[in-house]
Amino acid sequence: MKSRVFQKIYTHIENITKATCTIAADGITNEEMAFVAGRPAQVVKIIGNRVTLQIFPGTRGIPTDAEVVFLGTPPVLKVSDDLKGRFFNAYGSPIDNGPAVDGEEREIGGPSVNPVRRMQPSELIATGIAGIDLNNTIVSGQKIPFFADPDQPFNQVMAEVALRAKADIIILGGMGMSNDDYLYYKNTFENAGALGRIISFMNTTENPPVERLLVPDMCLTAAEYFALDSSARVLVLLSDMTLYADALSIVSNRMDQIPSKDSMPGSLYSDLAKIYEKAAQFPGGGSITIIAVTTLSGGDITHAIPDNTGYITEGQLYLRRDTDISKVIVDPFRSLSRLKQLVIGRKTREDHPHLMNACVRLYADAAGAKTKLENGFDLTDYDRRTLDFAREYSRELLAIDINIEIDSMLDTAWHLLGKHFTREEVAIKQEVMDTYWVQ
Amino acid sequence: MSTHGRVVGIVANLVTIEADGPVAQNEICYIDLNGTKLMAEVIKITGSLAYAQVFESTRGLYVGCTVEFTGRMLEVTLGPGMLSKSYDGLQNDLDAMAGVFLTRGEYTPAFDENAVWRFAPLVRPGDTVRAADWLGSVREGWIEHKIMVPFDFEGAGTVVSVVPMGDYRACDTIAVIADAGGGERSLNMIMRWPVKVEVRGYADKPRPFKIMETGVRAIDTLNPMAEGGTGFIPGPFGCGKTVLQHAISKYAEADLIVLVACGERANEVVEIFKEFPELDDPRTGRKLMERTIIICNTSNMPVASREASVYTGMTIAEYYRMMGLKVLLLADSTSRWAQALREMSNRMEELPGPDAFPMDLPAIIANFYSRAGFVNLNNGTTGSITFIGTVSPAGGNLKEPVAESTKKAARCFYALSQARSDSKRYPAVDPIDSYSKYLEYREVIEQLDTTVEPGWVNKVVQLKDILLRGKEARDQIHILGDDGVPLDYHVAFNKAEIIDFAILQQDAFDPIDASTPLVRQQYMVNTVLDLCSSPFSFDDFEQVGAYFKHLINILRQMNYQEFMSERFKALETELAAALSERRAR
């Protein structure tokens, strides 16, 4: 990187759109940062001496003679241990009235980890929530989103999970988060006495949407610093990635790119993957785990944002209100943790994988029985038993207000199976049945 | 005099270059960013402007960076030493790279060109040779790695000299051959080949005629893959494409597996890095890694090299096919490759086709699949590439360009169903929608008659009929209610459930169930068909369900036991007892 002693300053803007402006300038590097009339901006396109800048807060009120100052570097974050306990905006400037953080300047959105240098994730992250630990066990180094409708209590669940997860550092990235939710997180962490290991980069609904694009990279640059330089186990919370993707589409529309499905840019998959793939288990023992939120509109998971997310992340967790028990549960059908097989039955009891699958299979039978009932058909004895089982399973294990150890989750599940079913109906591998079956 | 140029425009990874001389389409060039050379491929030329896709991040690039054109297309380097390696999409050796992070502009050799190999000649001076003919062989791991006449050698040539058996470096001259015009060419063990061009040089490519065992029952029994055949696995996210492909890669009856992780998750590749060096190849007892080459260009790695990665994998597979090996090429996911094409096409502002994919996507996909196949080599031996790709359709809907184009190009279709995966019926291969065109090939039917048993394909058809009838019965039961249909419907539905649980469903994570040899599949098919053809009598539908659940449980337990072990035989007896109890009535 060429270092410039003097910042380049221009004052003649040729072209202004809602999110970008174009000026004639020489020697400008791709993706470098600038200030246009004091507003943060980034180079997104260079054709000859025409440089197009994306202006994060938007272009409203910018005159053609505004001062454009190029900084000569891509966006950076100063990293040091002083980041701990601090709250920043999307540019990494403090919003907690504290002093600016001093430290080593690192480019955000840096290179990818060499796949052969990654370690296999193997550390179970216990949350106490059986809908997660029992059915969709999370492992350090994993990336997994909540798929939830905007009215569901995903922020509460995330805060709860973060606190129970025993992470060394928790990094909260807010994208279009309501100020109330932001304060909720802050209070929850504070009450738990956890502020010392929290770092937050926040773009609330009060801030310009395009600024959100910087938030995940800021979070992950800080995460990489702690995970690599001090081998910390870092948990990154990103809420809400749907609003992040919306910001991507705003920018690409204004750059006249051809949209693909749902007016999202054709590069949505790669853009999201670059963020989520920062989750990793490092050779030195540190790790980055990402738990994100992707809000759905009307539960539609075929929309481009959840769809592309599902293809990138290592599973997803669905929240659903179960009207039979009037509680929010982690839906066992569409929820999935793809890394669970690395720990279940290995770090947990050997019966875990078999038991978990059998319960979900029987829960599916209950769903079939329910459809029958709704269609006005008579139920068989088996149907009725599945329904009884499903209600208890939901209340005692799937509800998000559960907080128990994994062994007692397993014991509860065996108890429910024994109570409602015969050995044949449960159809688990004989050796496992012989040891754990309770009548 | 090579062509030079300078950067005049940058939009993401598309760079416009003003060139001072001739430039070829698909030519590789290097952009100098303050001493770091970034590799790029020319994808469009107008006048003196060349548009190149950069295989790296373009951050920090500026107008005026100098560019050097190489006069060559994107190539792989072929020679002994590739086995067990992990490459990125451009065939850089990932293990040879320093540091935890990938460094921009760091290119590593595909293999050590100074490594010493024991070379045994297979030709004598005076012999006539053509491109791809075997000059000699070296032992690469357990493979008799053939050193071949370069694929770009034109016409017939004569061996002028060849070194005697002995130890040579890969880069040492091992033979000299003269072409028709008398021009002499010194050859070592290394050659280069452009990845987007098929390696020809074989005698012919007959229709596939024998099946390739994968150990996966839903494939081998119901919709077999042929050696040299093509297939694809489409499915919504989380339905088991990757798990199925990994299962195939572990147990398939192939000499060499080339695995292309194309734009998917890094942790999935890490799983292979971790498992394959430890797992045994069930047929040879060697470690799986000894027969595997991995091309790993995960989703966060540059998108242009993701596009290249499938071609890199295919070309390496073709190279080994010319040695007479049975190669299995797996790519996960070909949709990511198509998306890489779309990203570039959009950046170049080309007129988009459906869903903004490039117009020629169907042709590109068809051309790629056509490179697979069974071949007869000039020396009378044979080789093959069997290719199975996954497809990740947007929204899980197969009415999208990549799935539709692939369906036209591939002969086997393994549709993964969301409903099956939701109810954990793994592998979620839909037994009704999926097909293998090879079941219709006369050659294949005959081969199955002799290798499995006479009339085998008829049995497969019977299984499919029972499955279909079961589905129809289930639909009726759902509409009319349990007691609104005759008892027969319950029996039909439950017979299909038997096939589902005992044959289709297979636990990829159980050491025994994970892979089923064909003989064992044959046993199960016969057991199940025998069961399904038995006349049963029941008093009411509750009895039907309970009875079949009992049978299913026994069959499932059998799948978990060592074939023909004590416990297996005990279950066999239990099954017979359960059967005679019902039949007797």
Ligand SMILES: Nc1ncnc2c1ncn2[C@@H]1O[C@H](COP(=O)(O)OP(=O)(O)OP(=O)(O)O)[C@@H](O)[C@H]1O
């Ligand atoms: N045969 C199987 N046996 C047991 N579990 C399975 C099987 N196949 C898939 N699964 C479960 O489903 C999960 C998802 O499978 P997989 O990663 O193969 O999906 P995919 O289709 O490749 O998804 P994506 O398109 O997002 O990559 C696995 O992590 C595993 O939990």
Ligand SMILES: [Mg+2]
């Ligand atoms: Mg996959």
